[in-house]
Amino acid sequence: MVPEINIWAVLVATLSTMVVGSVWYTPKVFGNYWMRTAKVTPSGEGKDAIKPILITLVVSFVSALVLAGSVAIAQEFYGGSFLANSVITAVILWAGFTAARFITHDAFEGRPAGLTALNCAHELVTYLVMALVIGLFGT
Template sequence: MQFGATRVIVVTIIVSFITAWVLAGSAAIAQYFYGGNFVGNTVLTGVILWAGFTAARMITHDAFDRRPWGLTALNLAHELVTIVVMALIIGLFGISAA
């Protein structure tokens, strides 16, 4: 593996951990606010964050970049699946009482 490829992988892993950390914090806040089922709240929080930040930004960016709608839809679906899987993993870990 070349140095450039290694760097891309390392950056991707770091950014993925940051995303998971933000999602976990947001899920903890949502759990405190809503109460109830932590897994459900975590998935709902992930979908809301995806729609409000990832999807909105990506649609705007791709519209100005004039990318094909099919490519945008594929990227949006990929990001949604990634966030929902992260949310499920975080939700299944549960939350400890403060």
């Protein structure tokens, strides 16, 4: 069984990750803290951002596609509200995979707990926004 996936929902969810990241990591929100804590020094050259942005788009597409497929499977199994299944599935996938892996890697790399919390929270918001997009598009 291949889950039914709305490709438009996946594409919009992919783009939503760019919006969330742009707001989250802007200097007036968490950007200054993130750069200081993660020891990131921007070069000031716009061209240096092209590769990370392209990588982010590809990875975000994969995440949105997996989330949409997982939601379709959850919907088939549980029934009920597609939007609710989208949000619940996003939280479960975030907690079980994204947050768990961030915490593990950051612990071994000795990263500050605040940085781990910031990045995990960013991923949670990103997944919730993707879930809302996917859930509102429906199947």
